[in-house]
Amino acid sequence: MTEYFEVHDRDGPARRSELRLTESLKTPGLIDGKLVDAGSKWTGDIDEPDGDESVLTVLPHRALPGGTPTEVQQAFAVAYPDVDFPSAAVISPETAKDHGADVYILSNAQKIAGHAAAFVDAVIQTRGAIPADTALYLPGVATPGNVATLAYAGIDLFDTDQAVLKGLQGKYLTTDGEAFLEDLEELPCACPACQIPREEFDREDCAEHNEHALRAALATVRERIRAERLRDYIEGQARHEQWWTASFRRLDQQYSYLEQRTPVCRQSEITAATDDTLRRVEIQRYAERVTSRYRCRFDKPLVLVPCSAKKPYSQSQSHGQFHDAIQFRAHLVSITSPIGVVPQELELTYPAQQYDSVVTGHWSATETEFVADVLQAYLEQIDYPRIIAHLPKEYREICERATDGLDIEFEYTAVDHPTTSESLSNLASTLSDESKYMKRERQHNTIRAIADYQFGKGAGDELFSDLQVGSRYPKLRAKDEAGEQLAMLVPEYGLLALTIAGARRWVESDTPTKRVEIDSFVPHGSVLAPGVVDASEDIRVGDEVVIEGPQAFGVGRATMSGPEMKTSTRGVASSVRHVEEK
Ligand SMILES: [Zn+2]
Numbered sequence: 001m002t003e004y005f006e007v008h009d010r011d012g013p014a015r016r017s018e019l020r021l022t023e024s025l026k027t028p029g030l031i032d033g034k035l036v037d038a039g040s041k042w043t044g045d046i047d048e049p050d051g052d053e054s055v056l057t058v059l060p061h062r063a064l065p066g067g068t069p070t071e072v073q074q075a076f077a078v079a080y081p082d083v084d085f086p087s088a089a090v091i092s093p094e095t096a097k098d099h100g101a102d103v104y105i106l107s108n109a110q111k112i113a114g115h116a117a118a119f120v121d122a123v124i125q126t127r128g129a130i131p132a133d134t135a136l137y138l139p140g141v142a143t144p145g146n147v148a149t150l151a152y153a154g155i156d157l158f159d160t161d162q163a164v165l166k167g168l169q170g171k172y173l174t175t176d177g178e179a180f181l182e183d184l185e186e187l188p189c190a191c192p193a194c195q196i197p198r199e200e201f202d203r204e205d206c207a208e209h210n211e212h213a214l215r216a217a218l219a220t221v222r223e224r225i226r227a228e229r230l231r232d233y234i235e236g237q238a239r240h241e242q243w244w245t246a247s248f249r250r251l252d253q254q255y256s257y258l259e260q261r262t263p264v265c266r267q268s269e270i271t272a273a274t275d276d277t278l279r280r281v282e283i284q285r286y287a288e289r290v291t292s293r294y295r296c297r298f299d300k301p302l303v304l305v306p307c308s309a310k311k312p313y314s315q316s317q318s319h320g321q322f323h324d325a326i327q328f329r330a331h332l333v334s335i336t337s338p339i340g341v342v343p344q345e346l347e348l349t350y351p352a353q354q355y356d357s358v359v360t361g362h363w364s365a366t367e368t369e370f371v372a373d374v375l376q377a378y379l380e381q382i383d384y385p386r387i388i389a390h391l392p393k394e395y396r397e398i399c400e401r402a403t404d405g406l407d408i409e410f411e412y413t414a415v416d417h418p419t420t421s422e423s424l425s426n427l428a429s430t431l432s433d434e435s436k437y438m439k440r441e442r443q444h445n446t447i448r449a450i451a452d453y454q455f456g457k458g459a460g461d462e463l464f465s466d467l468q469v470g471s472r473y474p475k476l477r478a479k480d481e482a483g484e485q486l487a488m489l490v491p492e493y494g495l496l497a498l499t500i501a502g503a504r505r506w507v508e509s510d511t512p513t514k515r516v517e518i519d520s521f522v523p524h525g526s527v528l529a530p531g532v533v534d535a536s537e538d539i540r541v542g543d544e545v546v547i548e549g550p551q552a553f554g555v556g557r558a559t560m561s562g563p564e565m566k567t568s569t570r571g572v573a574s575s576v577r578h579v580e581e582k
Pocket residue numbers: 189190191192193194209210212213
């Protein structure tokens with residue numbers, strides 16, 4: 001039972017949390033001065049420590065060097081006592097499990113620091129074995145440069161040992177790496193230690209500077225997590241050293257670890273400034289859902305257009321011009337890096353209106369490949385009567401790659417640029433024989449397409465078999481034939497929020513329901529983690545969830561992943577939008 005550690009904000013595997021000692025400590029942060037080690041059992045029997053709430057007590061341990069065979073580690077494993085003060089257990093990735101401690105200390109930290117593969121494997125193995133609401137401490141390795149990457153992977157606690165040691169060795173640390181003090185003509189820092197003339201600045205001052213720089217770097221990390229934008233930061237910052245970059249790229253290959261910890265919607269922006277952005281969970285998940293869950297319900301030609309900088313696209317000048325030329329006679333799909341393809345019904349759906357990319361007029365080879373692959377997967381599963389590519393000529397390579405091997409012919413209508421009057425008139429005339437679809441059809445298709453995207457393939461037809469849509473786009477309300485409201489479209493995320501009636505349809509349908517099973521009580525406003533009896537494994541932050549217990553049936557939005565709800569003993573697991581007593 002973790003009484004002394006609580007997670008407040010999550011940003012992928014990174015968390016902003018609090019270690020509740022007498023004087024509370026913010027994490028990711030430094031444990032210096034707050035740690036009492038009860039000692040190693042190798043030196044003989046040790047009495048159980050008394051402990052107190054002002055410090056974190058490291059329980060008697062028996063650490064082994066990294067690389068010790070698992071059987072040997074298990075043979076010497078320590079049974080940790082159940083204590084009622086803030087405590088830490090020393091573990092290795094191989095012996096990590098729930099010992100009832102608030103903090104877990106990785107004993108092989110020195111060995112894995114600097115080695116991306118070993119580090120990522122160790123963190124994933126350890127995080128998978130200890131409860132979500134406990135802190136992970138990597139002793140003796142933190143520097144101002146590496147803490148952002150380490151925190152991004154899921155490390156919560158650090159110390160100043162390495163920064164001080166490097167200072168005493170004459171190495172001056174910053175967030176972009178390290179320099180030999182002798183090589184510096186100027187001190188590139190405004191911390192108190194650096195306020196003396198360069199020639200008087202010695203190694204002791206350097207150690208003091210390193211400590212300041214580490215504290216500042218950790219504050220930056222905490223603020224980035226709070227803003228939900230740590231990833232944007234490390235895509236740039238981690239580039240300064242190979243093992244930092246290698247670590248987050250290796251982490252990107254551990255998709256399920258990241259996916260479980262990445263919300264399905266949020267309001268923070270995604271800056272797409274590097275090819276690494278294409279591997280973000282948010283981007284991969286959107287592409288995966290559009291090419292596997294989405295179904296086009298318009299019986300019309302497809303018109304491919306470039307995205308606009310303004311979001312949602314339909315509010316932009318260029319898309320206004322495309323719309324005037326198309327006049328409800330075609331299905332509009334935007335081609336964009338880094339999202340891939342965005343069908344018109346999903347233009348609001350996260351992250352289609354939350355990303356901002358660097359526009360240079362040229363796409364990198366990686367972007368071209370990614371977008372072409374997504375477009376190809378999209379075209380393979382949707383059968384359009386005609387495909388019109390109303391795209392600038394730079395997109396020609398994408399079109400050719402996407403149709404390579406497919407029996408599909410594009411009709412090209414843009415001359416030079418898609419918004420020239422000649423291009424727009426070509427687009428209008430190529431559609432002259434096509435009939436228009438009705439506004440009601442567009443609204444129905446939007447609700448159903450979002451349901452498919454959000455709840456799974458076929459959900460749009462199952463949950464909304466009979467449908468009336470009210471209000472103006474984007475604030476659409478979905479009702480059944482009798483006029484009872486089932487859901488509303490939340491314009492900020494482009495996802496549906498269900499009513500009780502909508503949630504009942506979900507439960508009764510063949511679409512897998514995301515369920516939070518609770519104890520015998522009626523929740524109001526939220527469900528706390530200790531009240532959760534069971535939760536679906538595939539629940540992600542931001543997901544709609546059905547909340548059910550012996551006394552209540554409700555619907556809300558998850559604020560933890562399913563696995564985290566099950567293992568956490570603190571914090572809000574889900575909001576509750578509507579609830580009925582049984
Ligand atoms: Zn300084």
